[in-house]
Amino acid sequence: MQEASDKLRGERKTIGFVPTMGYIHEGHLSLIDISNQNADITVASLFVNPTQFGPGEDYKKYPRDIERDKRLLEKRGCSILFEPDADTMYSKYFRTEVYVRNLCRLLCGETRKMHFKGVTTVVSKLFNIVKPDIAVFGQKDAQQAIIIKRMVEDLNYDLKIILGAIVREKDGLAMSSRNIYLNKKERRDAVVIYRSLKEAEQMIENGERGVLKILRLMRKVISEKKSARLDYIKAVDTNGLKPVSKIRGEVLIAVACYFGKTRLIDNIIVNPLNI
Amino acid sequence: MQEASDKLRGERKTIGFVPTMGYIHEGHLSLIDISNQNADITVASLFVNPTQFGPGEDYKKYPRDIERDKRLLEKRGCSILFEPDADTMYSKYFRTEVYVRNLCRLLCGETRKMHFKGVTTVVSKLFNIVKPDIAVFGQKDAQQAIIIKRMVEDLNYDLKIILGAIVREKDGLAMSSRNIYLNKKERRDAVVIYRSLKEAEQMIENGERGVLKILRLMRKVISEKKSARLDYIKAVDTNGLKPVSKIRGEVLIAVACYFGKTRLIDNIIVNPLNI
Numbered sequence: 063m064q065e066a067s068d069k070l071r072g073e074r075k076t077i078g079f080v081p082t083m084g085y086i087h088e089g090h091l092s093l094i095d096i097s098n099q100n101a102d103i104t105v106a107s108l109f110v111n112p113t114q115f116g117p118g119e120d121y122k123k124y125p126r127d128i129e130r131d132k133r134l135l136e137k138r139g140c141s142i143l144f145e146p147d148a149d150t151m152y153s154k155y156f157r158t159e160v161y162v163r164n165l166c167r168l169l170c171g172e173t174r175k176m177h178f179k180g181v182t183t184v185v186s187k188l189f190n191i192v193k194p195d196i197a198v199f200g201q202k203d204a205q206q207a208i209i210i211k212r213m214v215e216d217l218n219y220d221l222k223i224i225l226g227a228i229v230r231e232k233d234g235l236a237m238s239s240r241n242i243y244l245n246k247k248e249r250r251d252a253v254v255i256y257r258s259l260k261e262a263e264q265m266i267e268n269g270e271r272g273v274l275k276i277l278r279l280m281r282k283v284i285s286e287k288k289s290a291r292l293d294y295i296k297a298v299d300t301n302g303l304k305p306v307s308k309i310r311g312e313v314l315i316a317v318a319c320y321f322g323k324t325r326l327i328d329n330i331i332v333n334p335l336n337i
Numbered sequence: 338m339q340e341a342s343d344k345l346r347g348e349r350k351t352i353g354f355v356p357t358m359g360y361i362h363e364g365h366l367s368l369i370d371i372s373n374q375n376a377d378i379t380v381a382s383l384f385v386n387p388t389q390f391g392p393g394e395d396y397k398k399y400p401r402d403i404e405r406d407k408r409l410l411e412k413r414g415c416s417i418l419f420e421p422d423a424d425t426m427y428s429k430y431f432r433t434e435v436y437v438r439n440l441c442r443l444l445c446g447e448t449r450k451m452h453f454k455g456v457t458t459v460v461s462k463l464f465n466i467v468k469p470d471i472a473v474f475g476q477k478d479a480q481q482a483i484i485i486k487r488m489v490e491d492l493n494y495d496l497k498i499i500l501g502a503i504v505r506e507k508d509g510l511a512m513s514s515r516n517i518y519l520n521k522k523e524r525r526d527a528v529v530i531y532r533s534l535k536e537a538e539q540m541i542e543n544g545e546r547g548v549l550k551i552l553r554l555m556r557k558v559i560s561e562k563k564s565a566r567l568d569y570i571k572a573v574d575t576n577g578l579k580p581v582s583k584i585r586g587e588v589l590i591a592v593a594c595y596f597g598k599t600r601l602i603d604n605i606i607v608n609p610l611n612i
Contacts, residue, residue: 064495071346072346072347074347153491155487155576156491157437158437158457158487158492159434159438160433160434160435160436160461161433161436162432163434165432186435190493190494212430212433213433216431217433218339218462218466220343220465220468
């Protein structure tokens, strides 16, 4: 992969990169589009990274369908697929960690303690392997994107991070490889996350700025579905991920919620200055 | 710097990199030679990195003489000097750490707890800024070189680490920017570190393989100087830095010793298979 990247760079071609864990859906493919709009060649990686799953999480059962992934990515204009195996990525001597202090411990990091350290470490490796000019991440994993932006700036990676908008099913559920875990009832109920976010957005558009009030309504909307078990709802600033009490400037409203055993996340970024 | 490196790479020139904290001596300059022998263009960095100094260590008084450094480096064939300031390297939002587990805590890491985390983080930044094909480190800081090799392999940096031999004063003292801290008596006494290492080497050449016996002699040699206060003497394997009891294969014998307030380090790498 490094040789291929050097060759492309030698030909003055810019490289766009879309890292994925596979089980490609329209969300991923929209990132391929963004990459193609911003770079000459798009590289996607397909790697279910073991180190970002905690004990008891779904590493083993994470859905995989490589042949289908290849077809979809190629059809959408991805030129190079980087698909390493775990033993190549992590030798038995492996002991290096890339870690973004504070940001890793908040929101999803409160329950998934090692998750973001696994993400930043593998993304750091992938950047060194793919050597992209731009890398595209989905806003669906907003905390991940914010952490990686921080890492890129701090470690002086010579590349630009672009954020892709969340792609949703017709009823509003954010696309995710994990949606396949949901049974029919859970799938129907899961739309409540999006509905709660839309309600929040509406309140803010109507002039509400108090976070307590907004989150209270969101909790009420979600609690109407018995299969929903909330992990967190938070409104935080988009730099430091610190909770805010008033909606001023740019705020990330993020939800993590279980339906059965499946943990789903979703978010909106609001900015009353842009209304 | 990134633009300059991209330009050189575009011209198919290879980049050699010698990171330094300045106060250049013949040890650094020997690394410039090695870089020039292995790459088309040599870049040196000159940055006294605050994050690798602990509280109470010598960050503030670390010797600096930039004009002299520039002259010496240029004369020796260094084409580009990268000399950032600390505020540029570490913005107020900085919170990313690169960390090599276990290796960071051993030897010098036992007393200098945060030192190697500071080193791996800044070297990771410098690699992303300078984008070298090779980087040259001195064996004087053997643990540092071993940790950085581990980091390069683990994070897939596309570059080769080359180790430069220790350069010594006429009486055997390893060259170091910190030697300037020594008063006359300390300077004379400090040669005892090298003498102890030579005695160890001699014993091994004569067939001795027992580490206890070798280190006992070394301690005896060093203790003859009253100004010497030993931090550690250890014989460890050169991959995992784990103590060995017998000299088999490649072994690092490393010493850290205070003379007055000045902490000096030195080492030899022995391999009975090569005798």
